[in-house]
Amino acid sequence: MSMAKNTDTPAPRISVIGTGYLGATHAAAMAEMGFEVIGVDTDPAKVAALAIGEVPFFEPGLPELLRKHVSTGRLRFTTDLAEATALSDVHFICVGTPQQRGSNAANTSYVEAATVEVVRNLTHDGLIVGKSTVPVGTAGRLRVAVQSNLPSGIHAELIWNPEFLREGKAVADTLTPDRIVIGGTSAASEAIMREVYAVPIATGTPVIVCDLPTAELVKVSANAFLATKISFINAIAEVCEAAGANVTVLADALGHDIRIGRQFLNAGLGFGGGCLPKDIRALMHRSGELGAHSAVSLMQQVDEINMAQRQRVIDLTLEALGGSVLNRRIGILGAAFKPDTDDVRDSPALNVAAALHLRGAQVIVFDPEAGTTAKKIFPTLGYADSTDEAVTNADVVLVLTEWPEFVSADPVRLLGLAQGASVIDARNCIDRAAWEQAGWTVRSLGRSAQPTAGRPVFVPA
Numbered sequence: 001m002s003m004a005k006n007t008d009t010p011a012p013r014i015s016v017i018g019t020g021y022l023g024a025t026h027a028a029a030m031a032e033m034g035f036e037v038i039g040v041d042t043d044p045a046k047v048a049a050l051a052i053g054e055v056p057f058f059e060p061g062l063p064e065l066l067r068k069h070v071s072t073g074r075l076r077f078t079t080d081l082a083e084a085t086a087l088s089d090v091h092f093i094c095v096g097t098p099q100q101r102g103s104n105a106a107n108t109s110y111v112e113a114a115t116v117e118v119v120r121n122l123t124h125d126g127l128i129v130g131k132s133t134v135p136v137g138t139a140g141r142l143r144v145a146v147q148s149n150l151p152s153g154i155h156a157e158l159i160w161n162p163e164f165l166r167e168g169k170a171v172a173d174t175l176t177p178d179r180i181v182i183g184g185t186s187a188a189s190e191a192i193m194r195e196v197y198a199v200p201i202a203t204g205t206p207v208i209v210c211d212l213p214t215a216e217l218v219k220v221s222a223n224a225f226l227a228t229k230i231s232f233i234n235a236i237a238e239v240c241e242a243a244g245a246n247v248t249v250l251a252d253a254l255g256h257d258i259r260i261g262r263q264f265l266n267a268g269l270g271f272g273g274g275c276l277p278k279d280i281r282a283l284m285h286r287s288g289e290l291g292a293h294s295a296v297s298l299m300q301q302v303d304e305i306n307m308a309q310r311q312r313v314i315d316l317t318l319e320a321l322g323g324s325v326l327n328r329r330i331g332i333l334g335a336a337f338k339p340d341t342d343d344v345r346d347s348p349a350l351n352v353a354a355a356l357h358l359r360g361a362q363v364i365v366f367d368p369e370a371g372t373t374a375k376k377i378f379p380t381l382g383y384a385d386s387t388d389e390a391v392t393n394a395d396v397v398l399v400l401t402e403w404p405e406f407v408s409a410d411p412v413r414l415l416g417l418a419q420g421a422s423v424i425d426a427r428n429c430i431d432r433a434a435w436e437q438a439g440w441t442v443r444s445l446g447r448s449a450q451p452t453a454g455r456p457v458f459v460p461a
């Protein structure tokens, strides 16, 4: 592929390296936008599933999109990187950047390895597009590696195009993103990226063209801001509890100010998942390396507030059970880090379940989609096949992930199944009045244990 824009050239063919949550969705979305796409992964089981149109994780809408394009042959999957590079022109790097063991830093070794492997396998000129979330400065280093590993006579450019999709809404977020950020482009590579994203650009999606470090940092800053919003409301929730205020009503009132907005102001168990926690820690680490200490202390505080929420839910459970969970049966509703996914990476729900299990509780977990993934990392917990089974004979019930079926569960019927009448609403998601009317004692973060009406009113002197 010539890097010069030529209106007569055929559409660029696309490879996607790493077909996990991000890459599988990106590959299917690129096919939907009209391109020939080949996905590559080192995990043969993942590739085998994707190749027959099966998504190896739960993501609403993705199976349909994948099958649609696998069946026409426009979207293929392979473990053979050389096959993919031979058949494509634009190579999206979508491999993982998990937290390093024993450090807050991101592990960029997969990104480095994947990029170098692509470059070494190039048979014709290509554009390498980083999508993985990386610490600022990574792409600059990779550029050096790209140039020193190019086969002779081949030209390649490396740019960064971070991804902002949310799990559970990944398909819509990829097909109709809020913005497209492209960093470090030349005129030629910018033109190619505008061709690749022609469909969302045509519907008015803003395109931000910037330098490499800005592109890397936009992504990390977006996640850091979302995390800060959540920890902010959780800090205020603590004040609400102490003062007898209601954090949910407060968040609604705050949200009417469009400068603040209502999203990411749900107080409770806090954030988890494969991205927010590791991304704020990587930012902490990288900011420290760069001597930018304000970001280090801010992110440290955000992380600490967030992790303390898990302990606070454990404390509420102890309180509900009179100080000990030993041999008490705890029905846990939710294992995924949020609804609409089966992802349990750094899931606050599973973290609480495991901590209570370690203290000697009989923990029975139910999640509509994440039972299988949860069992893989915590096989020793008890698992139920339904809400009813988890609640049956429970001394206390914990709602840890706000799946719609938990939010709409009938408190009267559940009370008839449970042994006790205590529920901890760790996501502030159930209809508290309805549960209390049914006979439950409801505890939650950011709202007092008793209905506000029954509390003494503070009268200033």
Ligand SMILES: NC(=O)C1=CN([C@@H]2O[C@H](COP(=O)(O)OP(=O)(O)OC[C@H]3O[C@@H](n4cnc5c(N)ncnc54)[C@H](O)[C@@H]3O)[C@@H](O)[C@H]2O)C=CC1
Pocket: 017, 018, 019, 020, 021, 022, 023, 040, 041, 042, 043, 046, 094, 095, 096, 097, 110, 113, 114, 117, 131, 132, 133, 134, 163, 164, 165, 166, 167, 274, 275
């Ligand atoms: N999961 C999400 O919602 C989003 C993730 N991101 C970022 O995208 C990146 C990927 O995240 P996920 O998809 O969640 O991770 P993941 O762990 O689900 O997928 C990564 C995939 O890369 C594969 N892989 C590793 N080395 C490879 C290589 N050399 N060649 C080919 N395949 C290789 C792995 O086998 C795995 O299937 C991370 O940097 C993450 O921060 C960004 C936005 C959203």
Ligand SMILES: O=C(O)[C@H]1O[C@H](OP(=O)(O)OP(=O)(O)OC[C@H]2O[C@@H](n3ccc(=O)[nH]c3=O)[C@H](O)[C@@H]2O)[C@H](O)[C@@H](O)[C@@H]1O
Pocket: 133, 163, 164, 165, 166, 167, 168, 223, 226, 230, 263, 264, 265, 266, 267, 268, 269, 270, 271, 272, 273, 274, 275, 276, 337, 338
């Ligand atoms: O970099 C990534 O991978 C992605 O990380 C997040 O997406 P995701 O991890 O899918 O989940 P979110 O919807 O952001 O939720 C994260 C966590 O925050 C919690 N949360 C969210 C909102 C809220 O008000 N309160 C709250 O505790 C959720 O329960 C969940 O545990 C970002 O929202 C995406 O834009 C980003 O692309």
